[in-house]
Structures are given as structure tokens and as C-alpha cells.
Amino acid sequence: MNVKLFAPRRIAAALAITITAGATSLCGVSHSAMAQAAPVIVGNQTATATVESVDHEAGMVLLRDKAGNLDTVRVDPDVRAKLPTLHAGDKIGLRIVRTIDAVIAPPGAPMPESTESAAGTRTGPHPHGMMVSFKRERVKVTGVDTTRNQVVFVDPDDITRVVLVRQKPMQEFLKTLKPGDEVDTTVMDAVSFSVLSRLPS
Template identity: 45%
Template sequence: MPAQPSRSTLPGLLGIVAALATGPALAQSAAILDAGGATAIVETIDMRDRAVLLRGETGNLLTVHVPREVRNLPQMRPGDRVSINVVNTVAARIARPGEPLPQSTATAARTAAGERPGGLFVDHQRMRVRIEGVDAPSNTVAFIGEDRVPRRMTLRDPAMQALLPSLRVGDEVDVTFTEAVSLRVIPADQGRRPPA
């Protein structure tokens, strides 16, 4: 059963990675902003404080305080490998007239009780902006968001630049920023052959 992550879960996982290493008639576009991953080795586990000491790929140490929502912490062992992957994307599409405002959502899936900790966390931050100006030759767009602050942005990704010719002043565009984080604990002995 998917569980709702706390708002602090995703930024925490993203911090660990950093420390360790639509219909067809509407113009739409998407781009990957950032993708990466890290692997660390579990050094120690303090069950009372729910603190895990990880050693990163370069030997750096990081203590992670594991929230109570991670129900399988007792199945983690020193020597296990923790693999974390993160993908950040942005997508944009022209909103239809009268279409309701987009809603931000967060979902999570975690391993079954009794297995090693792991899961997938996906956070969609959605907003609607109004186009105030488009300069296709310089790949810039001016817009006003929900906070009513005017902004100008240069689009550098070719997939996002492809949206510019279809934009007109006054268009409303739904923008979705997505962070997807997967975490997997790999047993220390997985992949090792027994002695002959």
C-alpha cells in the first residue's frame, strides 16, 4: 500500500545523495533537469536513535537519522550497500480555458514488512503561470506565477525550447517539477560466491 511521505523525507534523501556523491492537441514539453545516484556502505546502525552511519564512495562518513515510517530498519545490517537514485524533471503544457488549477501530489511505495528497507518516492510540484512575453530567437519567456511576481527565464533544454513557438502572450501554462527518488538496500553477501 503506498504511503504518503512526509514533506521532510524527499529533501532529506536528496541531501544524502549530495553528501555521498496532456492531450496531443496541446503543445507540451518535458526535460530532465538532473539525474544521479550514489552508493554507500552501512557502517553501523543505532536502533535506539534510528541512526545509520554510511560510508560514501570516496570514504566520507554521513549519519542519517531514519524516520519511523521506515519500518524495516531492523533488517539492515553493517556491510549492506545503500543505493540511492534521483531524477528531477520539469514538464510544461498549455492549459485549456477553464481547466482547474493543477494540484501538487506526493506518492511513495515501500518494501513489504520484513524485507530490507527500500522504496520509491515521487513528488510532483505543480503550478500555473501566465505568459507575459516570448522571445523565441533568444529562447526566453516572461511569465507571472501564483505569487504574482514577474519572472524572465532563458530555456536551455531543446525539449523546452520546442514549446516556445506555440506560446502566446496571455496563455496559461501548467508547469510540473518532479523529484523521483529510489532507495534500495542490497545485502552485503548478495552476489558473493560461497567458498569452494
């Protein structure tokens, strides 16, 4: 599933996500095995768009937002087969929800795997569908600065990243980290959509 499916570039600008998160800790359990940030909603927005054109073979949908901006969305074939078919002229309503969580991976834990699923109805005046993806990655912490609320880590592509942690709950999770920790992160994106109106066929 293409990430743009959930947040086309210009539509996403109107659906800006303010990252917030909660942190939990379990007493009497080893730091490496259980330190985690609880899953929290970091985005919950709605939008409307008009389908300009559809390339069913390629799985490409061209959307126009309220401001008139165009965005192309790609839907993978295995997901597309479970969703209602969209047509040029359809006006659709979208709800985009994103959650994020993180947990320190215990030594020897298997690598996390990303998954995606979809479901929908194709009949009736307002067909609707839902797509859910869980993007899971393991990163390696190389530096923690709790004074500046910064964490440095190496991502799965072997790129070193520096992140400023602005939210207090996540700052608490930051305090449980140390260089060398491996952290499994999960970003869940869920998009539900329905056809609000359709041109007569």
C-alpha cells in the same frame, strides 16, 4: 515530502541534472488547450550514502556521502510510515529520477494539485523503498523572446522569473507561448533506495 529528500545538498551536487525536454504539438487543436512539452527524463542518477544517525520521532536522517559530506534529510510522517526503517550504520543505495513536462492550461481549468506517495518492504536483508512526488504549479507567461530563447513568467508566489531555454526541444515549445498564457508545469521526483549492508543488531 521535503524536496531535500530527493537531492540532499552535497549529494545533489554529484547528481547534477542537465535539463532536456521534448515538445509535441497536436494539429487541429486549439493553441491554448493542447500546446505542451512532452514529459521527459531530466535526471537519472545513482548514489550511495551511510546513515550516520536517525531521529525517528522527527523523521530526520543524517547521511554521509562518499566524500564524507553530511546532509540531513527529512521524511514526512505520512510517507515515513510506508517505508522501511533506517538505522545508524546502514549503507544505502539511491536512484534519483526526475522528469518535467509543461502544458498550456485551457481557460477555466482547475488549478493543478501536487501529490506524493511511497511504498516499501521492511523485511529481508535488504529492505527497500520508493518515494514519488509530483510537484504541479501554474505559472503565467508575461514575456517571450524566441530570438534570445527566454521566457518571463510569474510563479505561484507572485515572483517574476526569467528563464533562458537552452534545449532545442524546449525552444520549440517556447515558440507556442505568448504573453498571457497560463502554463501548468509538473516536476516528478522519484527516489528508490535499498539497504546495501546493515550492522549486526
